[in-house]
Structure formats: C-alpha cells, structure tokens
Amino acid sequence: MRTAVVLGGVGAAVLLLPLVAPPYYAILMLPFMAYGVVLLGFNLLFGYTGLVSFGHALFIGVGAYTGAVLTTRLGVRHMELILPAAALAAAVVAAPVGALCVRYVKIYFGMLTLAFGMVFYTFLLKFYRLTGGDEGMRMLRPSLLGSEWTSFNKTAYLVGPYYYFSLAVLVLATVVMWRIVGSPFGLCLRTIRDNPLKAESLGVSVPRYRWSAFMISAVYAAVGGALLAPPTGNVDPTLAYWTHSGNVVFMVLLGGFASFFGPLVGAFAFIFLQDTVMSVVPYWRLIFGAVLAFIVIFAPGGLMGLFASRRAPVEAGRG
C-alpha cells in the first residue's frame, strides 16, 4: 500500500516535471532514465544472481554505437528500430561472452568481464575507420513514433517527445523486470545466489540460468546505452571504458542492490549529486570516492537500506 502511494507520487512528479521545472532539470532526467534501464538489468545479475560484472560498460557501448551507426551510416532514424537493434546487437555479443563468463564466479567473473569490456574499448579506439577512434561518432536526432519533430529545437525535442519516450521505455523496462524477478525464473536466480549447490541438486541448471540472467542484463544495458546517446548527440569509446563499468556498480550500490527499486534510486542520486557537486567544485571524483568508501564501510545497503526498516538483512546471501 505504502509502496503504491510512493510510486504514484513519484510517477506523477516525473510526468509533470518537464511542464513545471526548468528544461535544465528535465534534460538531467534523461541520463537518469537511460541509466535506470541499464541498472535494472545490471541488478538482475548483481543483486539477484550474485554476479558482479566489471565490464558492463561493454553493453552500454554496444547499444550506443548501434544507435550511432544506424543513424549516421545506414540512415535509419526510427528510435523504434534502433532500440530493438541495440538489444539484438547486445544479445549477439553477450551470447558467447556470457557463455564463457558464467563458468566463473566472484573475482574471476569480474576480471573476465573487465577483460571483455576492455577488448571492446580497444576495438572502438583503434579501428577508427569503423568507429571514429577516440573522437567517436555522431548520433543524429532519432525520429520518435515516425515523426522527425522538425518544428522542435534541440531543447524542446529533448524535454518534450524524447523525455516522454525515454520515460515510456523506462516504465516498460521496470514492469518487465518486475515480472522477471517475481517469476519462477527470478526465484531460481535467487536460489543460485544464496546456495548454488542446493540449486544444482534441486535440478536447476546453474550455468544456464546465470547465462540467461547475463543475456537479459546485457540487453537492458544496450537499450539504456542507446537511450543515453541522443541527448549528447555523440558516442565515444569512454562509454565502454572500465571506469564506466565501475560507475555502474557504484550507482547500484549507492541506491541499494538488495531492493528492486534501489538501482533507480541510485541512478537518480548519482546523476543529481554529480551535477550538484560539479557545479560547486570540479573535483567530483574526490567527493564521490569518499561517498563510495562511506557506503562500502558503513552502509552496504545503500540509500534504500537506510530507509528500509531492517526488513531482510542486507548481508544475507552475499558471497
């Protein structure tokens, strides 16, 4: 009941925001929504399956570059085509990568994903004829619902149609993820996280389920990555760099990986905190590093963990 009220309030606020707040804040919501999609998928792997990927930026990069290549090279401008294409590209990459990575857990899984992420980063950086090298590629304004919105200038386009389009994608992604984690499949993932041996002996094919979770999270990351590109109008290799993967883990931890909505809270807090800090001092990394250290040491449940009235013990099942 309380959840429904909170959700309704947040939903109404997000819907009305572009109408009442200055465009600056509406535009700041765009990366939040894009990262929201990424993190929902990431947390299926981290919070629900117990696998920490340190190379998730790989799939953000795949999604963003898919959009850039489609709009600039192939003349496809429909966002309704770009998002499925990004998802498809991520699935094609994630199928073999995931099959190799899920054979390992813990630090070896993290290192393997990091190495794959860096392979893709190096590919983007070095094969500049295909990818534009370190300058990256331009991402042209995509058309939404078949319309080019030519009468809108860039700001009006972003705070208007693009805002609501991103929001719709985020809501859809949230609903789908909600169904996934509540399904028997989601329950199996949690069993695997808490006790892989027991899951195995109950007849759950552990590698297969881990692989499926990896695939879903990769698709989510690519869709989020494709949403990330249009507001900046540009994609570059740092999207796939390992520190970007680190930031993804940071955001989830900030919000709280033990809660379904934690990742969304984390993305929101990260984006707006970063904006606030950067408007005061240029050294946001210093402050964010301190915040991260504080969370790791004192509040491993993240922001949601601080709010939750100690329902499920956060440490349960980690490790």
Added chain:
Amino acid sequence: MGGVFHAAILFLVAAGLQLVFGVQKIFNLACGSCYALGAYTGISAVAFFTGHGGSPALFVIPLALGGLAAGLVGLVVERGLLRFVYDRDETFQLLLTFALVLMLEDLIRLTWGTAPATTGGLYLAYGQVRLLGAAVPVYNLIVIAASLAIALGMGFMLTRTAFGRIIRAAADNREMAEALGVDMRSVYARVFTLGTMLGTLGGALVIPATAAMSEMGIELIVEAFAVVVIGGLGSMRGAFLGALVVGVLRSMAISVYPELEMLLIYLIVIAVLLWRPRGLFGAPAA
C-alpha cells in the same frame, strides 16, 4: 629493448598487486593510481633536488626516494579504510579500492594540476649505448637492473627471511597463522604498504622516460591486471614472467600492427582466464 624497460616497470606495479592479493585476497584497483602518485612525487622530489643545487647526475636518488615516500600513503589507506572491510564480501573490497581510484585521481589533479608534468631533459643524462644495433638510453638499463634487483630481493625476502615466511603462511592459511601467534594487523599493514611502495616506485622510475598525466594510473592498472592474470594471481614468479610477456608483446605488436597493440594483450588474458584460470605460471600462493 623498449619492451623490456616497460616490462621492468610493469613488474614493479604487478608485484605490488600480487603481494597484496596473495596475502589479503584484495584485488587492489588503486595500484595504478599509486603508480601515478609515485610519478608525480618523483617529479616533485627531483625538482626540489635540482632546485637546491643537487647535481643532475644524481637525480635517480631523489626520484627513487620520492617514489618510496609516496608509498607511505598505503599505510594511511590500510589503517584508515581497508581494515574495516576485511570480513566483507570481496565485491565490497574491490569497490573500496575503486573509491580510492576516484579519490586519488582528483587528489593528484588538486595537488599537481592537470597539465602533463615531466622531469625535463634528465632522461638522457646518462647518455646512450648501442645495444644490438639500437641506441638505448643508459637510464633504461639502470631501471631494468633495479627492477631485477628488486625481483631478486623480493624472492630472497619471501623464501629466506622470517617476515617472508610469515607472509607466505598468512597467504596460505590466515586462521592458522593467526592461531600460531602472528599479529595479522601488523602483517596486513606492512604488506599493503610494501605493495603500494612497489607501485609508487614503479611510477617514479618510469617518469623520466615519459610525461605524468592524471589518467596514467587508470590506464596502467589494466595492463598490470593483464600481467597478473597471465602470470597467475598471487604468484610473484608469475608477475615477473607476465610482465615480460606483456611488455615485449606490446612493443612487438606496436612495430608490426599497431591496431593490435592492447587488443592482443586482452585476448591473451581472456584465453588464459578460460583455459588456465590459475595463470600460465600459477603457483597457488606467493
């Protein structure tokens, strides 16, 4: 020869990484940032030295001392942050070192600014020699010799001294070592400081040959990461051979087909992780 010089530097950073991982089971992402910190401290130390009338011919001494002094930051980090998370999941330990990466990068920017810094023209202060038909700066040979000496010294320390035996015991079985009366707090503090010092020294020694930038740390860590994976996590011998493999392969790839440079290294890393997760030369412990 450039490859071997690079390998000598990589070995120092990777050795620090291995030492810490072997004993504390923490993969220290911040060792690259310590490398950058060492580089800047080295530059400042050399500038101070020559500014106070020190002979340029002796610049290696303040350089190395500056690098080693920067390693003391390891003690602060271990006592101030890391010791709180030893009983946590390794994900949190990894993230704490990522927090350090973020903080150190900005601390360096705050202290030394964003412009690339160098030691000036000291790189060739010792001249060059012709070796195998190529001109090699004598400084490179000094660094390679120093790195070899440190490798031998580490080997001697680990196998022949009491402290080395304690380190290996702690790496093998922490509880047993503790039950036998080893003070783990002090071992962890010393090991982490030593590991950091190896990284900062590596950063200081590389700097006459290149320029220091605040991003140099996060770039080096992925190479050091490749070294320890190829060599085998936690193995000192692995760090040595892995550094040679990465350093030499990289310089060969650059001269043959530049696009392949780091791509090749990462592909090897993936192959090693898949077929021999213990690493090519992986002994179970340091």
